[in-house]
Amino acid sequence: PQPSPFLDPGPVSAPNSLGILQLRRDHLIPAILSTSADSDYAEGKVENTRFGSFPHSTLLHKPWGTQILASVIDTGSRSSRSKKRKREAGDVGDEEAGTPKEEGSGGLVRAATASSGFAHLIPPSPETWTLCLPHRTQVVYTPDYSYILQRLRIRPGDHIIEAGAGSGSFTHAAVRAVFNGYVEQEETSDGNAAGAAARKRRKRNGHVYSFEFHAPRAKQLRDELEEHGLSQLVTVTNRDVYQDGFCLENATEPDADAIFLDLPAPWLALKHLTRSPPSQAVIKSVASESNTPAADTTEQHNPQKPFRSPLNPQKAVRICTFSPCIEQVTKTVSAMRALGWLEIGMAEIQAKRLEVRRERVGLQEEGLRGANPNAATVQEAVQRLRDVEGRAKIFHGLQKEKQEEVMRRAEAKKRGEKVPSLKEEREAAKTKTKVSDIERVPPSKHDRLERAKRELEKRELFKEGRLVHRTEPELKTHTSYLVFAVLPREWSREDEAKAAARTWT
Numbered sequence: 122p123q124p125s126p127f128l129d130p131g132p133v134s135a136p137n138s139l140g141i142l143q144l145r146r147d148h149l150i151p152a153i154l155s156t157s158a159d160s161d162y163a164e165g166k167v168e169n170t171r172f173g174s175f176p177h178s179t180l181l182h183k184p185w186g187t188q189i190l191a192s193v194i195d196t197g198s199r200s201s202r203s204k205k206r207k208r209e210a211g212d213v214g215d216e217e218a219g220t221p222k223e224e225g226s227g228g229l230v231r232a233a234t235a236s237s238g239f240a241h242l243i244p245p246s247p248e249t250w251t252l253c254l255p256h257r258t259q260v261v262y263t264p265d266y267s268y269i270l271q272r273l274r275i276r277p278g279d280h281i282i283e284a285g286a287g288s289g290s291f292t293h294a295a296v297r298a299v300f301n302g303y304v305e306q307e308e309t310s311d312g313n314a315a316g317a318a319a320r321k322r323r324k325r326n327g328h329v330y331s332f333e334f335h336a337p338r339a340k341q342l343r344d345e346l347e348e349h350g351l352s353q354l355v356t357v358t359n360r361d362v363y364q365d366g367f368c369l370e371n372a373t374e375p376d377a378d379a380i381f382l383d384l385p386a387p388w389l390a391l392k393h394l395t396r397s398p399p400s401q402a403v404i405k406s407v408a409s410e411s412n413t414p415a416a417d418t419t420e421q422h423n424p425q426k427p428f429r430s431p432l433n434p435q436k437a438v439r440i441c442t443f444s445p446c447i448e449q450v451t452k453t454v455s456a457m458r459a460l461g462w463l464e465i466g467m468a469e470i471q472a473k474r475l476e477v478r479r480e481r482v483g484l485q486e487e488g489l490r491g492a493n494p495n496a497a498t499v500q501e502a503v504q505r506l507r508d509v510e511g512r513a514k515i516f517h518g519l520q521k522e523k524q525e526e527v528m529r530r531a532e533a534k535k536r537g538e539k540v541p542s543l544k545e546e547r548e549a550a551k552t553k554t555k556v557s558d559i560e561r562v563p564p565s566k567h568d569r570l571e572r573a574k575r576e577l578e579k580r581e582l583f584k585e586g587r588l589v590h591r592t593e594p595e596l597k598t599h600t601s602y603l604v605f606a607v608l609p610r611e612w613s614r615e616d617e618a619k620a621a622a623r624t625w626t
């Protein structure tokens with residue numbers, strides 16, 4: 122299969138693949154890069170941004186990270202479409218006069234002035250996608266999902282259940298975490314890939330099983346995953362998981378190692394995440410603890426329908442639920458306790474971005490800089506004045522010396538004394554000024570900087586300034602409470618016997 126740009130973007134941007142235009146640090150625009158001429162513009166597909174227009178022809182086959190100059194697209198009185206038709210008809214005299222044409226970009230007129238905008242073309246990743254995906258719902262942001270995936274101990278080859286899928290922010294991060302290459306399904310010696318083979322835990326593809334009960338959202342996510350080359354690694358199911366749980370047609374799926382629930386009432390889904398059918402006593406306990414009518418909470422197990430667990434029977438399964446209110450947390454925790462989950466705990470991520478830089482010692486203590494870190498302190502300003510005054514004094518002193526010298530020469534001439542020639546005088550003055558002036562004139566700001574630079578090169582950087590940091594308040598994150606828990610694997614007499622028989626080397 123074609124590798125996904127999220128998993129292997131390659132060195133350059135490619136047609137029909139996702140690229141991201143980064144206009145500012147947190148301002149990104151996603152685009153499926155296209156060579157198609159089917160567009161309102163003569164130039165083909167164009168991304169119009171507040172920093173200018175970027176025809177896809179200028180974005181294709183570029184090394185990731187390239188800075189792209191905005192192009193001037195003529196959207197004037199004549200429509201670009203009519204210009205396109207004209208061009209196709211051979212009448213190409215409609216370019217702006219005197220503006221340079223760009224070779225190989227279909228006769229585009231490039232903005233070459235200093236005020237023209239630019240953007241960087243960067244490869245897609247779960248992080249960049251989270252910052253620019255089309256929002257259908259609240260999404261899980263990078264600080265949360267990176268912590269969640271780490272606490273769930275997700276590794277390549279794992280299977281994750283995710284509900285609800287929402288806008289697919291978590292989905293993209295999860296799929297990268299489980300990706301272990303495109304592994305061919307191995308078969309057992311009896312030719313049956315299902316059942317026993319799956320239980321033997323041969324190398325399997327990492328996979329995300331995503332559930333969403335809102336049909337248009339489920340469809341949109343499926344389409345996006347197809348566009349992003351990830352559809353092989355994610356199964357999106359349109360389903361109400363409170364009602365119908367997480368098992369799929371294929372008996373070996375989802376076989377989950379970990380679960381992430383971003384649902385309004387996660388406790389209502391927990392009854393489907395057990396290893397065996399919950400007893401009546403447990404059903405009652407969950408209903409009373411979560412203040413939910415029993416019928417809603419734990420659909421009673423139908424003995425006619427054989428019970429199937431969506432969980433990997435060979436592993437302790439980890440879960441995380443994501444809820445904005447503490448009331449949701451307490452209900453979830455009660456249901457988890459009743460259903461045998463262990464190591465239940467809650468965490469909240471409060472991410473802050475720190476701007477870290479080095480500052481010269483002394484300036485900060487004075488507290489004189491105010492809001493502008495580039496403003497001079499009083500001490501610096503006084504030093505500069507002193508320098509200027511000192512230099513002026515010396516300059517005027519030298520001028521005076523020169524005048525006196527001229528007078529002295531004139532008087533000597535009057536008296537008929539031998540006066541050295543002007544050339545001799547200048548040579549003598551030069552040597553005199555060179556030695557004495559350099560000693561007397563304090564170094565200019567430029568000289569001081571140069572000297573400081575030379576000193577810095579000799580010394581270690583950390584001694585030259587203290588590291589300071591400031592928090593940046595605008596970090597995008599949706600704070601919620603994260604409840605984590607573990608469901609141990611079941612341990613049978615058979616397992617015990619096997620473990621006892623195992624020889625440890």
Ligand code: SAM
Nearest residue numbers: 258261285287288289290291333334361362383
């Ligand atoms: N985690 C997602 C992301 O990062 O983009 C956002 C999830 S959004 C906050 C919650 C989603 O759960 C919504 O799309 C909603 O339709 C879905 N949902 C709510 N109840 C559900 C249920 N019973 N079964 C399946 N999905 C459900």
